Amino acid sequence: MGKLTATSIEVSGLHFAYDGQPPVYANFNLDISPGSRCLLVGANGSGKTTLLKILAGKHMVGGKDVVRVLNRSAFHDTQLVCSGDLAYLGGSWSKTIGSAGDIPLQGDFSAEHMIFGVEGIDSVRREKLIELLDIDLQWRMHKVSDGQRRRVQICMGLLHPFQVLLLDEVTVDLDVVARMDLLEFFKEECEQRGATIVYATHIFDGLETWATDVAYIQDGELRRSQKLSELPELKNANNLLSVVENWLRSEIKRESKKLVTPPPQFKKISPLDNSPFRSSRHMAYYRCILISSGYTQDLLMRF
Numbered sequence: 507m508g509k510l511t512a513t514s515i516e517v518s519g520l521h522f523a524y525d526g527q528p529p530v531y532a533n534f535n536l537d538i539s540p541g542s543r544c545l546l547v548g549a550n551g552s553g554k555t556t557l558l559k560i561l562a563g564k565h566m567v568g569g570k571d572v573v574r575v576l577n578r579s580a581f582h583d584t585q586l587v588c589s590g591d592l593a594y595l596g597g598s599w600s601k602t603i604g605s606a607g608d609i610p611l612q613g614d615f616s617a618e619h620m621i622f623g624v625e626g627i628d629s630v631r632r633e634k635l636i637e638l639l640d641i642d643l644q645w646r647m648h649k650v651s652d653g654q655r656r657r658v659q660i661c662m663g664l665l666h667p668f669q670v671l672l673l674d675e676v677t678v679d680l681d682v683v684a685r686m687d688l689l690e691f692f693k694e695e696c697e698q699r700g701a702t703i704v705y706a707t708h709i710f711d712g713l714e715t716w717a718t719d720v721a722y723i724q725d726g727e728l729r730r731s732q733k734l735s736e737l738p739e740l741k742n743a744n745n746l747l748s749v750v751e752n753w754l755r756s757e758i759k760r761e762s763k764k765l766v767t768p769p770p771q772f773k774k775i776s777p778l779d780n781s782p783f784r785s786s787r788h789m790a791y792y793r794c795i796l797i798s799s800g801y802t803q804d805l806l807m808r809f
């Protein structure tokens with residue numbers, strides 16, 4: 507098991523771009539301390555999944571010091587994941603099986619086969635998870651509901667007593683009881699063992715009292731990173747949902763203002779006057795609006 511350090515997660519000067527794409531992250535920094543339950547919030551496409559995957563060592567980034575988890579290089583130290591110290595739960599079961607190693611779900615396996623197929627597991631922890639997630643070991647994995655499949659996926663991802671857990675909205679298929687029980691389990695893991703959790707989500711129910719920290723990302727930039735207890739807006743607003751909603755609505759207002767006055771260099775390259783398109787992303791966005799409004803391909807070609 508990895509030793510605890512002053513920061514569980516340390517990102518410093520991160521640059522990352524998908525092949526042939528503009529950078530998602532440019533000089534991004536983030537520190538998360540041990541024992542934190544940090545919510546990662548942001549609009550669709552802001553970079554949450556990409557960051558979680560980078561933290562999970564799934565994307566190669568610069569040098570060994572750029573992304574450190576438990577004081578080890580997230581990408582270069584493969585033992586981080588192999589030992590179970592670093593766990594990632596994301597994606598959907600139909601394509602992957604959580605942190606167990608992205609194995610395609612093929613064949614007629616039972617829940618028992620999946621869960622007991624993982625070796626070197628503390629049996630008390632395994633029984634606790636099976637009970638917590640209310641898993642029937644006789645379930646055939648290709649015949650159960652999405653939520654039931656998800657329960658088995660989560661169970662497998664949590665079998666090792668992780669030190670850092672990265673969650674990419676995996677509670678979305680769970681019913682209310684399963685979600686709340688799981689959140690409580692995560693809280694205990696942090697409070698009793700000093701584990702750290704980073705949780706990207708768009709569902710804020712019950713998270714005001716669960717999370718310790720929040721990191722808000724807008725278009726690959728860290729806008730906020732602070733303790734939830736020190737968030738001034740949370741004291742005034744009723745709940746976290748309203749706070750995050752306000753942040754995201756402000757983004758939309760800022761975007762609209764920017765679009766009204768496009769930079770002159772983009773006016774030149776557009777055949778239409780007053781073109782609001784500043785980037786391929788905006789162009790794609792407006793093309794979607796135009797298509798859904800009944801504009802023809804012929805007109806769209808002019809953009």
Ligand SMILES: Nc1ncnc2c1ncn2[C@@H]1O[C@H](COP(=O)(O)OP(=O)(O)OP(=O)(O)O)[C@@H](O)[C@H]1O
Pocket residue numbers: 524525527530548549550551552553554555556557
């Ligand atoms: N495989 C990929 N190849 C190229 N670009 C990608 C890829 N995956 C994501 N992107 C782009 O990277 C940016 C960040 O995407 P990411 O999935 O990290 O966002 P997100 O915050 O997790 O979004 P959501 O809330 O919708 O899950 C987006 O502009 C997206 O289009």
